[in-house]
Amino acid sequence: MTYNLLVTESLSDGAVAAALAECFRVAVRDVDVADENADQDARNWDAPVLCGTRAVRGDVRTSLDVYAQDSVQPQPSEPELAAALARVLGRSVLYPTESIRPSAYWLATADGTVTRARLLDSDDEKPVYTVDAVEAPVADLPRARVIRIPEIVYDQRKPTPVSDRFATSLNALGTGRTDETGSPYWRAATNLGAWEQLVQTMTDDWAPAGWYPADLYVQNLTARDELEHLQQQPPEQAAELLEAAVDLVDRQFIKMTVPDPAWYLDLGKQPELDVPGTDDAGWWWDRRPDPLPW
Secondary structure, eight states, X not given: OEEEEEESSOOOHHHHHHHHHHHHTOOGGGEEEEETTSXXXXXXXXXXXXXEEEEOEESOOEEEEEEEOTTSOSOOOHHHHHHHHHHHHTSOEEEEOSSSOTTEEEEEOTTSOXXXXXXXXXXXXXXXXXXXXXXXXXXXXXXXXXXXXXXXXXXXOOOOHHXXXXXXXXXXXXXXXXXXXXXXXXXXXHHHHXXXXXXXXXXXXXXXXXXXXXXXXXXXXXXXXXXXXXXXXXXXXXXXXXXXXXXXXXXXXXXXXXXXXTTTHHHHTSTTSOOOOTTTOOGGGXXXXXXXXX
């Protein structure tokens, strides 16, 4: 198994080998560690645990590319190894998320805290890395802002079974396809997916982040606006499919919200949010989560 880790301290090869031996519960002699610029022919490629190191600049100082042979058992997951390594080294260890966003990382601290972090790199030939923000205080990163990191919520994906069934049924009709970017069918599937993503997140009590940005919530309600218009456009069979799918998601939305016809007017006072006027708002604007997730 492979692991890609970043440590907030400059580490010697010996320190890395000792820490990995403890984390993997093997002897130090079973761990081969070398800088990526060192003579690779001199390495013991048969070692149960292999690690390539690279010195980096900024808030993180050492990059570790770790590989554990199948003979090493049990093998920790990447989060488990990061947490163990942070405890052994007494320094924070970062590891990437599954997000397509390069700056999205998890961070494990020496005291056992696990939080999200935003890692940025400069455009220099030898980049400088900055932990711009974290969602919990980190002792060895005192300059990092402690904030809610919104892109964590933007990038999360939830199962959308209703939208998936709708797309399959619509494509089977043969009157259009949902993979034709910009077409009414694509717009219907895309907006239905956004609407269902919101409702699924509400159903999960806003997990995994535990909160939801107001601007993203407004975007989701706007997707529902678009669905209302789109139901008038497709051929009859397609419109019926869309109406039935939207109705299923709407029913769950109603269960997860409370009536409050004027609540969204407070959102309208925020200039960065595009909120419709009362005369143009659909019924879904007259309901709100309780409590609000932002």
